[in-house]
Amino acid sequence: MSEEELYLGREQTQIKHFILRKYLERFGPIVGTFAESITYVDCFSGPWNLASDDLRDSSFAIALEELRKVRTTLAERGRTLKLRCMFLEKKAGPFAKLREFGKQVQDAEIETKKGKLEDNIEAICQFVKKGGRWTFPFIFIDPTGWTGFAMDLIAPLLQLKPGEVLINFMTDYIRRFIDYPGQQTQKQFTSLFGSGESRFSRASKKRRWRRWNKLVPAPNSVSG
Numbered sequence: 659m660s661e662e663e664l665y666l667g668r669e670q671t672q673i674k675h676f677i678l679r680k681y682l683e684r685f686g687p688i689v690g691t692f693a694e695s696i697t698y699v700d701c702f703s704g705p706w707n708l709a710s711d712d713l714r715d716s717s718f719a720i721a722l723e724e725l726r727k728v729r730t731t732l733a734e735r736g737r738t739l740k741l742r743c744m745f746l747e748k749k750a751g752p753f754a755k756l757r758e759f760g761k762q763v764q765d766a767e768i769e770t771k772k773g774k775l776e777d778n779i780e781a782i783c784q785f786v787k788k789g790g791r792w793t794f795p796f797i798f799i800d801p802t803g804w805t806g807f808a809m810d811l812i813a814p815l816l817q818l819k820p821g822e823v824l825i826n827f828m829t830d831y832i833r834r835f836i837d838y839p840g841q842q843t844q845k846q847f848t849s850l851f852g853s854g855e856s857r858f859s860r861a862s863k864k865r866r867w868r869r870w871n872k873l874v875p876a877p878n879s880v881s882g
């Protein structure tokens with residue numbers, strides 16, 4: 659299956675995977691000059707909506723492939739780089755495939771974990787810590803919506819030193835709903851941003867309803 663076929667109708671995923679690939683391609687050789695290992699953590703692993711049977715259009719397979727390339731390049735320069743990965747997924751079906759994938763990897767340390775990110779922040783920090791002083795963590799956060807990665811929740815991951823975090827922040831989707839005035843939705847956005855202030859929009863509740871009503875023909879049927 660060609661790359662084009664693999665991502666047919668899934669252009670957003672294609673771009674996301676392109677960014678992940680390119681990020682690691684540049685990040686790896688820089689970090690690999692001083693780190694003994696890279697600890698890659700996929701917080702929302704999937705597999706999710708894949709077209710391939712061998713899972714090669716998944717973020718975790720792409721990350722591992724890129725990190726292996728980095729390791730090979732560094733080995734040619736006489737440097738040894740260890741790869742450590744933690745893959746997290748909350749749903750049983752995808753997790754079974756993820757675990758199977760992990761079991762087949764022989765050349766990297768792989769830990770697969772079934773559960774929600776919300777319940778595994780400490781486990782992630784512990785896994786990173788187990789890599790020792792000279793590991794460099796890279797955390798990938800790729801949720802399906804705007805929940806599950808509230809600022810307070812992921813703070814310990816953002817504070818890892820050293821460390822880098824890549825978040826797929828679905829701006830278009832979030833912009834569409836940020837003015838929805840339902841209390842629950844507003845609470846979710848406040849916790850996502852860590853405050854009610856720093857947002858794309860600061861519309862009053864009245865203005866939010868007006869905007870929302872323009873978008874949704876039968877506003878009374880929408881609850882939040």
Ligand SMILES: C[S@@+](CC[C@H](N)C(=O)[O-])C[C@H]1O[C@@H](n2cnc3c(N)ncnc32)[C@H](O)[C@@H]1O
Pocket residue numbers: 674701702703704705706715716717718746747748749752773774775776800801802806
């Ligand atoms: C957008 S998909 C991930 C796609 C994957 N990162 C990729 O690019 O191939 C989000 C995945 O996270 C899982 N998920 C949703 N909420 C979660 C949570 N709170 N904690 C962990 N996994 C979650 C979903 O079941 C789904 O498989």
